[in-house]
Each structure stands twice: as structure tokens, then as C-alpha cells.
Amino acid sequence: MTAMDDRPLEAHTLINELEGHLLIEAARAEGRAEAARFTGSLAWLTDTQQEEVEARYQENYLALTRRSWQRTAQRGRELRAEYEERYRTLRRRLCAGFLLGAALVLAAVVVMTVSNG
Template identity: 85%
Template structure:
């Protein structure tokens, strides 16, 4: 149970949320490292300018990464929809083929029975 309400915790949702937090924190660390690497090449910056450039770099890095994640998630949803539609189509064709085959076997059995009798 959560501390805020009486709903039971769902393990999958909790794990997903934790993974999300860890991913964002790792991305922030990457952004900080890249910002520091970038500003090291700008030796003429004052300390306050360096801090401002690093802060803006980190913000942009996180925004671009988030946009990339959103695009990847959107493409994943699109692919899932395409694959699900393809699966349904193949399943319909398979069922139709099976029913057609069963009808042929039944018709052959009827013809054989009528011919024998």
C-alpha cells in the first residue's frame, strides 16, 4: 500500500517509474559531463559565464534527449499498431484457409460416402 492512499502498489508500474527516474538521472549526469567537456574548450569564459553555459547546455541536452525518447516511443507505438494489424490479417487468412481446407475434406468425405453407397 502507498502512504498516500489505500490502493495496492503494482510492481510493474513501480519498476517502470523507478527505471524512468534512473534514466532521467543518468541523462542529467551525461548532460553535466558533456557541458563540462564543452566549456573546458572555452578557456576564455569567466566562472559565472561557464556556469551559465553549462546550465543552458544541460537544459538543451535533456530537452533533446526527451524529444528523442518521445519520438522513439511514438515510432514504437506506430510499429506495434502495424504489426498487430498484420497479425490480425494473417490470422484471418489462416482461419479462412483452414476452413476452406476443412470444407474440402468434408466435401471429399461426402462424395466418397455417396459414391460408395
């Protein structure tokens, strides 16, 4: 059940949400690790400065990751639209070819029936 209403959530929705939370937490952990590595090389920073640099580094890392995910999702939507359009075009051609073939077969049967009759 959702917190907002009494409708049950579908399994794939819950899985997608869980995957999203796990991805975000993994990105945060990566950001923390990268920030610690970066500030570790700056031994001249005070503890307060180091904490501030790490916090900003983590924010920037997460923002960069978010933008990257958004670009990837956008490209995925674009590719999906392109493939769906191509599929519709191919399906129309196949249907047209099938109908043309059926019409030719029917015409041949009619011609053979008329010529034999």
C-alpha cells in the same frame, strides 16, 4: 501503495517508474558531463558565465534527449500498430484457409459416403 490512494502498485509499474527515473538521472549526468567538457574548452569564460553556459547546455541536452525518447516511443507505437495489424491479417488468412480446408475435407467425405452408399 501509491501516495494518491490505497491501491497497491503492480511490480511492473514500479519497475517501469524506477527505470524511467534512472534513465532521466543518467541523461542529467551525461548532460552535466558534456556541459563541463564544453565549457572546459572555453577558458575565457568567467565563473558566472561558465555556470550559465553549463546550465543552458544541460537544459538543452535534456530537452534533446526527451525529444529523442518521445520520437523513439512514437515510432515504437507505430511499429506495434503495424505488426498488430499484420498479425490480425495473417490470423484471418489462416482461419480462412483452415475453414476452407475443413470444408473441402467434409465435402470429400460426403462425396465418398454418397458414392459408396
